[in-house]
Amino acid sequence: MALEQMAAEIQTSLEGKSFDGSLKFDCGTDGVIVLSDGQVTTEDQDTDCTIAISTENLTKLLDGSLNPATGAMMGKLKISGDMGVAMKMGQLLG
Template sequence: MSEILEKAAAALNEKLEGSAFDASAKFDIADLGAIVLDENGARVSDDDADVTMSADADTFEQILSGELNPTGAFMSGKLSIDGDMGVAMKLASVLA
């Protein structure tokens, strides 16, 4: 299991703390693996989710750090979304 993914899951759990995110989402990070977020928090996993967002590691890191807005990443083609767009938008507002 990637140390990068473990650190990212921990950072996502901090961002999700106190939020009302009640759906499931997966970040599929090229060449690293996947992180699933749901009502239980974030964890390294490749479970099915309501929406899957795919990006390279650099893009994911920029989104996580707040340097890159998830919507901007999607509009510029750096982030692809497969599944429930409403869930993706809800997650973007939690991560902002």
Template sequence: MTFEEFKEGVTKAGAKAPNLGKSLKLSLDEGTIFIDMTNDGGAVVTEDDKEADTVVTTDVDTLDQLRTGKLNPMMAMMGGKVKIKGDMGLAMKLQSLLS
């Protein structure tokens, strides 16, 4: 999966995301995806590199494996494939937000 394909999927999933009053930044090798979930009517997804409540650092392939359930989130963190800074509760909701 390419960065653009993944971003398109995040944008579609974001349209259904609830207003959590938080923001999430996916800092990927291929680029940045900023998900602003502070608005009613779905999340706003951009490539802005702004401050966020939670920052997830990884790559597109790892995120896709997490999204599809092929990779366990805890194993990804323990194996160093995913690094998280900020609100861990929001990070734990990432898989359901992207599905």
């Protein structure tokens, strides 16, 4: 799945929900998905929290087949920056 399509799905899933802070899913050479000010984009920018993750594992995270805590413990995703922002995002997508 292309990052643009994933970004659109995230935007749809966040409709009507509140998310304070900014978060970046960094998929390396595949690109980024940034959530900031209620908008989702694939344009890179500085954020409060960055989650380094492969595109494959991001797909699993979004469809619920990868638990965020388990993924972090197994090294499938790495969180840097404000951990509170990452935890809020997990609650919104879960």
